[in-house]
Amino acid sequence: MSxxxxxxxxxxxxxxxxxxxxxxxxxxxxxxxxSLYFCLxxxxxxxxxxxxEEILRLFGSETSKTTIDMMNTISEDILNDFKAEDNESSxxxxxxxxxxxxIWSRDSFTEEFESTVVDVYNASIHxxxxxxxxxxWVAEATNNKIETIIDEVDGMTHTIIVNALYxxxxxxxxxxxxxxxQSDFKLGNGLTEKVNMMHQSxxxxxxxxGKYGQLIALPYSYNSEKQRELEAMxxxxxxxxxxxxxxxxxKIEEINDIRNQFMYSQKIDFYLPKFSxxxxxxxxxxxxxxxxxxxxSPAADxxxxxxxxxxxxxxELIQKVFVxxxxxxxxxxxxxxxxxxxxxxxxxxxxxxxxxFIFLIRDFQNGLILFFGIxxxxxxxxxx
Numbered sequence: 001m002s003x004x005x006x007x008x009x010x011x012x013x014x015x016x017x018x019x020x021x022x023x024x025x026x027x028x029x030x031x032x033x034x035s036l037y038f039c040l041x042x043x044x045x046x047x048x049x050x051x052x053e054e055i056l057r058l059f060g061s062e063t064s065k066t067t068i069d070m071m072n073t074i075s076e077d078i079l080n081d082f083k084a085e086d087n088e089s090s091x092x093x094x095x096x097x098x099x100x101x102x103i104w105s106r107d108s109f110t111e112e113f114e115s116t117v118v119d120v121y122n123a124s125i126h127x128x129x130x131x132x133x134x135x136x137w138v139a140e141a142t143n144n145k146i147e148t149i150i151d152e153v154d155g156m157t158h159t160i161i162v163n164a165l166y167x168x169x170x171x172x173x174x175x176x177x178x179x180x181x182q183s184d185f186k187l188g189n190g191l192t193e194k195v196n197m198m199h200q201s202x203x204x205x206x207x208x209x210g211k212y213g214q215l216i217a218l219p220y221s222y223n224s225e226k227q228r229e230l231e232a233m234x235x236x237x238x239x240x241x242x243x244x245x246x247x248x249x250x251k252i253e254e255i256n257d258i259r260n261q262f263m264y265s266q267k268i269d270f271y272l273p274k275f276s277x278x279x280x281x282x283x284x285x286x287x288x289x290x291x292x293x294x295x296x297s298p299a300a301d302x303x304x305x306x307x308x309x310x311x312x313x314x315x316e317l318i319q320k321v322f323v324x325x326x327x328x329x330x331x332x333x334x335x336x337x338x339x340x341x342x343x344x345x346x347x348x349x350x351x352x353x354x355x356x357f358i359f360l361i362r363d364f365q366n367g368l369i370l371f372f373g374i375x376x377x378x379x380x381x382x383x384x
Contacts, residue, residue, distance in 0.1 A: 004366075005064040006074045010037045011252040011362075011369035013058065017286045018374065019247040030279050030321040030373030032334030034078065038101060038121065038163040039336045041071045043295060043314065045116050046305030051294045058292055072120050078368075079122055086226040094223035095169030095230060095329075097370075100141040104128040105159040107306045128153060134160060134337075142166045142333035145322040149337045158312055159305075161338040167361065167370065168331045169220035169230065175200050175272075175327035185273055186355040188243060188376030195273040197354070198327055204270060206351065207263040211249070213238040214351045216270060217263060219364075220329065229364040232330060233259070234272060236357045243356050243374060250358075256367040271352040275375050276324040283317045283336075302340070315341040323371060325359070332361060332371050 014033030037059070044055040045068060052068065060066040079099060087097045101123035109117075109125075117123040126133070131150040139147045141164035150160065175198040183197035205217040218232040233255075237246045284296055294300055300313035316339040323332045356376035362369050 003070045003073050005061045006059050007366050007368045008252050009059040014369055014372045015250050030277050030323055032371050034370050035163045035165050035334040035336040039161055039338045041075050042117055042161055044068050046113050046302050048301045048303050051301040054292050054294055076120050081228055093221045094227055095220050098166045100164045102137055102162045107308055110304055113305050138335050145333040146320050146335045149335045156341045158342055159340040163336045165334045170329035172219040172221050177327045188356045198272050201269045203265045204268050205263045205265050206268050207258055216351055231364050233360050236353055269350040274326050279321045281319045283319055312340050315339050
């Protein structure tokens with residue numbers, strides 16, 4: 001049972017969701033495909049008939065059909081790859097990457113659903129009482145980088161499923177803060193602003209592409225005995241590219257091929273702005289455009305979740321993302337909440353990111369994108 005295609009499907013979903021965003025609106029610029037995947041996979045275990053089929057199709061491919069068992073296998077593999085005991089904060093230069101799932105409900109679950117979410121997803125189960133309890137859980141799971149995900153729990157709110165990711169890693173090859181200078185950056189709206197531009201001249205993994213422009217991989221320090229190798233990748237589209245059009249052409253399979261076959265270590269002058277981004281997304285409209293609609297309607301079949309046979313559907317699917325990049329490394333967090341309610345090519349070896357660019361954090365071994373986004377707005381740049 002091959003599940004490799006699901007890794008690419010998760011990454012491509014994140015890319016395609018952002019391709020529906022107007023970049024000139026300067027919002028909704030970062031997403032965590034993996035955090036979204038965990039929530040949809042948990043829902044998929046409780047869905048039946050066409051409601052479940054829509055979720056499965058979202059993570060399938062033209063040549064490979066996805067089953068709920070496959071999705072559970074991927075989820076279990078990701079959780080095993082990033083076990084808390086191997087990825088918690090330490091003093092050995094390793095990164096910190098934590099994944100947590102929780103479910104808050106007013107009702108009891110079916111035995112099958114509860115055993116799956118506990119045994120496969122390591123989810124903690126709580127009685128739904130107040131927003132403050134959920135927000136406290138979120139803040140703890142993200143090292144206080146995201147402090148709230150729910151404003152209130154009203155009488156119609158029945159169940160809330162939450163996934164949280166937290167990453168904190170140092171660059172293997174750090175930038176020297178004394179080399180950071182004020183430099184021009186052309187914003188997504190065409191205006192130019194001064195930003196704090198980091199710089200290093202060193203041997204970095206780099207390639208050029210007629211379609212993708214310039215690509216560079218920035219590895220994070222890690223403990224090779226117990227951690228997976230993670231890296232950031234920066235993609236600077238060809239000059240004069242329209243970012244909206246560019247996003248619509250990106251394929252993770254092509255990115256992985258370039259990374260594995262054409263990128264190699266070479267001396268390069270690399271310039272990257274410092275930035276800090278906090279975003280909140282309502283993912284429902286984006287997912288509806290991708291063909292996921294039944295689960296958000298009163299016709300949703302979620303009959304394998306609860307012991308009671310009342311009608312429920314997913315009313316909201318919210319994600320908050322935090323990403324901060326500076327000379328030392330990257331800190332990032334994402335929280336996704338499912339709220340269920342009762343139915344009612346360049347020759348010179350210089351890469352200067354002085355115009356909108358793509359920044360992503362990926363698993364080097366399998367190419368899975370953990371965080372993906374566009375940097376284009378002056379409000380994102382760190383001025384100190």
